[in-house]
Amino acid sequence: MLSGKPKKLRSKLATQKSTLKTETTAARSLRTVGALIREGARRFLRARLAFGHGSVSATEEAAWLTLHALRLPLNAPSAVMSRVIAPAAAERVLRLFEQRIRERKPAAYLTREAWLGDLPFYVDERVIVPRSHIAPLLRDGLAPWVAKRHNVRSVLDLCTGSGCLAILSAHAFPNARIDAADISASALAVARRNLRDHRLSRRIRLVKSDLYSALHGKRYDLILCNPPYVTTSSMRRLPAEYRHEPGIALAGGADGLDVVRRIVLESSAHLRPHGMLVVEVGRGRRRLERMFSKIPFVWAETDAGAAVFLIEREGLPAQETLSSSDARSRRVSCGASSRK
Numbered sequence: 001m002l003s004g005k006p007k008k009l010r011s012k013l014a015t016q017k018s019t020l021k022t023e024t025t026a027a028r029s030l031r032t033v034g035a036l037i038r039e040g041a042r043r044f045l046r047a048r049l050a051f052g053h054g055s056v057s058a059t060e061e062a063a064w065l066t067l068h069a070l071r072l073p074l075n076a077p078s079a080v081m082s083r084v085i086a087p088a089a090a091e092r093v094l095r096l097f098e099q100r101i102r103e104r105k106p107a108a109y110l111t112r113e114a115w116l117g118d119l120p121f122y123v124d125e126r127v128i129v130p131r132s133h134i135a136p137l138l139r140d141g142l143a144p145w146v147a148k149r150h151n152v153r154s155v156l157d158l159c160t161g162s163g164c165l166a167i168l169s170a171h172a173f174p175n176a177r178i179d180a181a182d183i184s185a186s187a188l189a190v191a192r193r194n195l196r197d198h199r200l201s202r203r204i205r206l207v208k209s210d211l212y213s214a215l216h217g218k219r220y221d222l223i224l225c226n227p228p229y230v231t232t233s234s235m236r237r238l239p240a241e242y243r244h245e246p247g248i249a250l251a252g253g254a255d256g257l258d259v260v261r262r263i264v265l266e267s268s269a270h271l272r273p274h275g276m277l278v279v280e281v282g283r284g285r286r287r288l289e290r291m292f293s294k295i296p297f298v299w300a301e302t303d304a305g306a307a308v309f310l311i312e313r314e315g316l317p318a319q320e321t322l323s324s325s326d327a328r329s330r331r332v333s334c335g336a337s338s339r340k
């Protein structure tokens with residue numbers, strides 16, 4: 001049957017056949033959920049995969065894929081570890097492990113689902129896998145910085161991606177109407193699907209906008225933003241898993257602060273009196289504080305250290321309507337030191 005096929009294809013098919021045979025044998029010997037998870041973790045470590053898209057270790061990643069392939073809930077009780085699995089189901093799990101290793105895609109892109117806070121979100125390669133350090137702060141409605149969550153009436157989630165922070169905000173601030181803006185139309189299509197899934201299409205409005213450009217001077221009680229902030233040199237060293245994410249969602253320019261700088265300079269014109277700006281900057285704290293030495297940033301402790309700042313409108317440089325090039329030239333006058 002193979003005789004008519006080119007030699008390269010024949011050898012590829014032969015390898016696939018032998019892998020399938022090995023997987024079938026492996027699937028027969030891996031009889032429980034726990035054994036499958038251990039096997040996945042072993043394979044992932046051997047393949048030197050990178051984690052950090054919703055799981056922090058090979059074992060967590062293997063557990064996620066195993067439970068997904070077996071159609072078990074991610075919060076299944078630990079008793080499920082000893083559950084005996086039919087060989088066909090075990091094979092399904094092993095195939096997913098192999099796909100994870102071959103394609104180096106984060107588990108969330110394979111399962112099409114990521115969790116943030118206590119909520120699931122649809123994801124695909126049009127958006128980054130949700131993992132914002134702002135999410136845990138929303139659990140308590142940004143206390144103690146926001147004194148009364150019921151008083152928050154308007155929220156903007158800038159750089160919304162999948163819409164995850166906008167959706168978490170809707171739960172954190174029950175009286176708020178929310179705008180969710182992104183420059184990427186394809187990210188907004190994912191956000192739209194998540195709004196529908198979470199039945200929030202009426203309370204959250206999606207806006208295609210380069211930061212504030214399409215928001216026409218609207219002002220908010222609260223502006224949240226997880227912008228792109230990876231430096232150019234870090235972008236070059238990112239593991240393969242991160243290269244499946246949209247570059248526009250990660251790349252923050254030479255110092256990682258291209259977008260953050262604009263946000264700091266342009267936000268006061270979009271906040272109500274005593275409104276609050278909350279921005280994730282990853283490891284950019286020192287650089288940002290050097291750049292805006294007079295701005296009294298407050299830093300929230302997160303799992304990643306002081307990766308999120310909060311500031312009231314009154315602490316921000318006063319801007320009315322600035323274009324981004326104006327904003328750049330105002331840098332020195334509002335406390336930014338020249339970096340060159």
Ligand SMILES: C[S@@+](CC[C@H](N)C(=O)[O-])C[C@H]1O[C@@H](n2cnc3c(N)ncnc32)[C@H](O)[C@@H]1O
Nearest residue numbers: 130132159160161182183184210211226227249
């Ligand atoms: C780090 S992702 C954050 C997504 C989401 N908020 C989250 O936490 O998972 C950054 C998002 O910013 C968007 N973005 C990049 N530059 C932008 C700009 N100038 N204006 C608006 N959105 C921008 C990207 O399309 C991407 O969806």
